[in-house]
Amino acid sequence: xxxxxxxxxxxxxxxxxxxxxxxxxxxxxxxxxxxxxxxxxxxxxxxxxxxxxxxxxxxxxxxxxxxxxxxxxxxxxxxxxxxxxxxxxxxxxxxxxxxxxxxxxxxxxxxxxxxxxxxxxxxxxxxxxxxxxx
Amino acid sequence: xxxxxxxxxxxxxxxxxxxxxxxxxxxxxxxxxxxxxxxxxxxxxxxxxxxxxxxxxxxxxxxxxxxxxxxxxxxxxxxxxxxxxxxxxxxxxxxxxxxxxxxxxxxxxxxxxxxxxxxxxxxxxxxxxxxxxx
Amino acid sequence: xxxxxxxxxxxxxxxxxxxxxxxxxxxxxxxxxxxxxxxxxxxxxxxxxxxxxxxxxxxxxxxxxxxxxxxxxxxxxxxxxxxxxxxxxxxxxxxxxxxxxxxxxxxxxxxxxxxxxxxxxxxxxxxxxxxxxx
Amino acid sequence: xxxxxxxxxxxxxxxxxxxxxxxxxxxxxxxxxxxxxxxxxxxxxxxxxxxxxxxxxxxxxxxxxxxxxxxxxxxxxxxxxxxxxxxxxxxxxxxxxxxxxxxxxxxxxxxxxxxxxxxxxxxxxxxxxxxxxx
Amino acid sequence: xxxxxxxxxxxxxxxxxxxxxxxxxxxxxxxxxxxxxxxxxxxxxxxxxxxxxxxxxxxxxxxxxxxxxxxxxxxxxxxxxxxxxxxxxxxxxxxxxxxxxxxxxxxxxxxxxxxxxxxxxxxxxxxxxxxxxx
Amino acid sequence: xxxxxxxxxxxxxxxxxxxxxxxxxxxxxxxxxxxxxxxxxxxxxxxxxxxxxxxxxxxxxxxxxxxxxxxxxxxxxxxxxxxxxxxxxxxxxxxxxxxxxxxxxxxxxxxxxxxxxxxxxxxxxxxxxxxxxx
Numbered sequence: 001x002x003x004x005x006x007x008x009x010x011x012x013x014x015x016x017x018x019x020x021x022x023x024x025x026x027x028x029x030x031x032x033x034x035x036x037x038x039x040x041x042x043x044x045x046x047x048x049x050x051x052x053x054x055x056x057x058x059x060x061x062x063x064x065x066x067x068x069x070x071x072x073x074x075x076x077x078x079x080x081x082x083x084x085x086x087x088x089x090x091x092x093x094x095x096x097x098x099x100x101x102x103x104x105x106x107x108x109x110x111x112x113x114x115x116x117x118x119x120x121x122x123x124x125x126x127x128x129x130x131x132x133x134x
Numbered sequence: 135x136x137x138x139x140x141x142x143x144x145x146x147x148x149x150x151x152x153x154x155x156x157x158x159x160x161x162x163x164x165x166x167x168x169x170x171x172x173x174x175x176x177x178x179x180x181x182x183x184x185x186x187x188x189x190x191x192x193x194x195x196x197x198x199x200x201x202x203x204x205x206x207x208x209x210x211x212x213x214x215x216x217x218x219x220x221x222x223x224x225x226x227x228x229x230x231x232x233x234x235x236x237x238x239x240x241x242x243x244x245x246x247x248x249x250x251x252x253x254x255x256x257x258x259x260x261x262x263x264x265x266x267x268x
Numbered sequence: 269x270x271x272x273x274x275x276x277x278x279x280x281x282x283x284x285x286x287x288x289x290x291x292x293x294x295x296x297x298x299x300x301x302x303x304x305x306x307x308x309x310x311x312x313x314x315x316x317x318x319x320x321x322x323x324x325x326x327x328x329x330x331x332x333x334x335x336x337x338x339x340x341x342x343x344x345x346x347x348x349x350x351x352x353x354x355x356x357x358x359x360x361x362x363x364x365x366x367x368x369x370x371x372x373x374x375x376x377x378x379x380x381x382x383x384x385x386x387x388x389x390x391x392x393x394x395x396x397x398x399x400x401x402x
Numbered sequence: 403x404x405x406x407x408x409x410x411x412x413x414x415x416x417x418x419x420x421x422x423x424x425x426x427x428x429x430x431x432x433x434x435x436x437x438x439x440x441x442x443x444x445x446x447x448x449x450x451x452x453x454x455x456x457x458x459x460x461x462x463x464x465x466x467x468x469x470x471x472x473x474x475x476x477x478x479x480x481x482x483x484x485x486x487x488x489x490x491x492x493x494x495x496x497x498x499x500x501x502x503x504x505x506x507x508x509x510x511x512x513x514x515x516x517x518x519x520x521x522x523x524x525x526x527x528x529x530x531x532x533x534x535x536x
Numbered sequence: 537x538x539x540x541x542x543x544x545x546x547x548x549x550x551x552x553x554x555x556x557x558x559x560x561x562x563x564x565x566x567x568x569x570x571x572x573x574x575x576x577x578x579x580x581x582x583x584x585x586x587x588x589x590x591x592x593x594x595x596x597x598x599x600x601x602x603x604x605x606x607x608x609x610x611x612x613x614x615x616x617x618x619x620x621x622x623x624x625x626x627x628x629x630x631x632x633x634x635x636x637x638x639x640x641x642x643x644x645x646x647x648x649x650x651x652x653x654x655x656x657x658x659x660x661x662x663x664x665x666x667x668x669x670x
Numbered sequence: 671x672x673x674x675x676x677x678x679x680x681x682x683x684x685x686x687x688x689x690x691x692x693x694x695x696x697x698x699x700x701x702x703x704x705x706x707x708x709x710x711x712x713x714x715x716x717x718x719x720x721x722x723x724x725x726x727x728x729x730x731x732x733x734x735x736x737x738x739x740x741x742x743x744x745x746x747x748x749x750x751x752x753x754x755x756x757x758x759x760x761x762x763x764x765x766x767x768x769x770x771x772x773x774x775x776x777x778x779x780x781x782x783x784x785x786x787x788x789x790x791x792x793x794x795x796x797x798x799x800x801x802x803x804x
Contacts, residue, residue: 002264005228007261009258018420018436031476033476035437051160051222074435140797150297150387165341294587321492324428356589359588393545414658453624454622548791552790572791
């Protein structure tokens with residue numbers, strides 16, 4: 001018997017944030033600087049829901065947009081959820097992934113969520129969170 | 135002992151199709167509209183075949199092209215394999231992946247096939263099918 | 269004396285349309301098919317306006333969005349502005365450029381407008397319209 | 403007689419800056435935020451120099467890198483060349499273009515310099531400066 | 537009276553060549569090495585021809601492909617048209633542009649041809665040739 | 671209990687090599703030709719290290735650069751590590767991945783390394799090596 005195919009749906013958005021990374025580990029990024037983070041949210045599912053999709057694209061984009069709204073045009077050094085923390089790209093995408101998961105509707109049927117961010121044209125980071133007990 | 139490396143080879147092509155998604159779930163996409171689907175076929179393999187490749191790139195491209203030919207410049211609402219179905223991007227790539235698998239030569243040695251489609255600059259979907267009993 | 273620098277600002281959007289090109293010149297594109305057109309609107313200006321920009325990016329994006337709205341998820345073969353016409357990519361972008369120019373506010377100070385469309389991953393077309401008597 | 407062909411050579415780099423745009427015209431961008439600016443420097447020439455190039459690519463990249471160094475990981479609100487100014491993308495690329503032109507070696511033979519910056523995945527700006535009396 | 541709009545149509549292809557640049561000006565590129573050149577051919581026209589296009593896309597792609605065929609998978613150091621020459625990217629695209637112009641059908645109505653090549657992810661060159669007496 | 675998130679960090683570089691593939695299986699690629707290989711090195715980790723990153727981006731880029739240095743501007747047919755071998759893209763990225771793994775510092779905590787190469791605009795290959803006993 002062939003296994004059920006697995007699917008993923010990805011939608012894109014972006015945020016433009018300022019921050020500083022206050023640890024000598026980060027060299028020049030200790031200074032206050034900024035980044036356009038190109039964000040891709042990826043929703044994973046085993047099989048499709050009854051309309052033949054992973055998730056409605058419009059709903060997926062709207063969820064991502066709502067999650068990013070409190071970060072748009074912000075200085076993370078003064079953002080209540082990041083103050084006194086190292087707001088590395090990895091930490092920012094972890095935060096976004098957690099918020100996205102909290103936005104998922106009941107009975108979503110998804111198996112995992114990934115968030116990927118291009119921080120510059122030559123470097124990007126991603127996090128993947130498995131959804132258990134879905 | 136280190137595990138055998140796993141490989142993937144991806145080739146690209148595209149199709150330009152018309153369709154409508156006849157369910158109010160799809161909002162404005164219920165109207166007859168169209169899409170250029172940028173298709174990536176990804177072939178997975180544990181280790182390499184004897185010429186040091188996953189698959190010959192020319193053969194991979196030709197297989198994908200043959201599979202896409204019956205979809206090029208078509209209205210899927212009137213295509214025998216999609217009529218009366220919801221031809222979502224996910225359903226289209228499932229169809230393409232199944233056809234690609236049917237095209238694979240005997241003894242291909244592949245472990246999985248993925249098909250990914252960019253449906254617009256900000257959204258894409260992918261399916262992955264494991265190949266068992268290879 | 270050095271000449272005034274010239275500037276351009278580009279914003280992106282996309283439309284997903286169906287159409288057919290009813291002339292044997294177009295081969296398989298005579299059939300009803302579709303396209304995702306990646307649209308770039310480019311606004312040209314000699315020098316900058318008083319806020320140090322060509323145009324406000326938000327305003328530029330909103331103008332492009334308004335112009336594209338009547339084309340989103342449409343079959344151009346039945347669209348009043350394209351019916352009985354050859355809706356080639358070049359014709360569509362000419363239409364978009366004309367509508368964009370009509371949207372420009374009084375005293376915009378722009379020297380030209382371009383509209384570019386990627387019709388598939390390997391082909392794109394653009395139109396440039398000079399703005400005289402600005 | 404056919405005219406001499408015209409050439410351009412483009413090299414890429416990027417900067418990650420923080421800034422705020424202190425004018426209500428800029429809406430939410432009045433807040434301190436940031437951007438990764440993908441920078442393309444384009445060098446124009448009528449005909450080629452004696453080695454068959456517009457400019458040595460390594461030299462072009464090194465010039466761009468030197469010009470960008472004082473902007474990397476900086477808050478432009480506190481940068482001596484931008485303090486009290488509106489550091490819009492257009493203003494930043496004008497500054498970069500002027501510095502690039504100042505870096506050009508004697509007898510460079512170029513006819514124009516362009517600097518383009520992607521400020522986010524859906525918007526970019528460019529400036530072109532003609533080089534007279536070369 | 538508004539001026540006639542100007543148009544351009546671009547089609548893409550690529551070649552994979554080996555070569556060496558035998559002049560100390562080129563540093564490490566004096567050694568035999570190689571490049572995938574991503575080629576974009578751009579056709580310029582004032583106004584459109586009678587089918588509402590700059591040129592048929594299929595014809596444009598076929599012309600570019602014919603011009604590139606003798607360069608595919610070749611070592612330019614031994615290619616009769618490049619032997620004893622510096623085959624810089626600029627020289628290669630000049631050659632391609634000249635051949636493309638020679639391929640243009642009678643009465644093409646084009647005003648210029650450009651050929652652009654990405655030689656690596658961070659550098660590209662382009663040539664533009666005006667077509668007089670069209 | 672929710673599983674620990676998994677992370678990946680990717681950095682990009684490129685090499686420009688010449689080579690030939692001396693087996694009739696490879697058709698025209700048996701001739702001496704070349705390629706710009708766009709290289710992405712991807713580092714996988716379960717959870718983050720104590721600075722909130724997978725790996726320092728600067729360190730990751732420097733490791734990749736050191737590994738690629740002996741391949742830059744080389745003819746692999748004469749490179750001691752590839753002579754008499756089929757230097758397919760898959761074989762080259764396996765070599766790069768092995769060298770990258772050898773460069774990893776003690777106690778790196780990574781779970782896998784991937785190396786992906788775009789060999790042309792329409793084809794790319796990747797290898798993934800699990801890191802055991804980390």
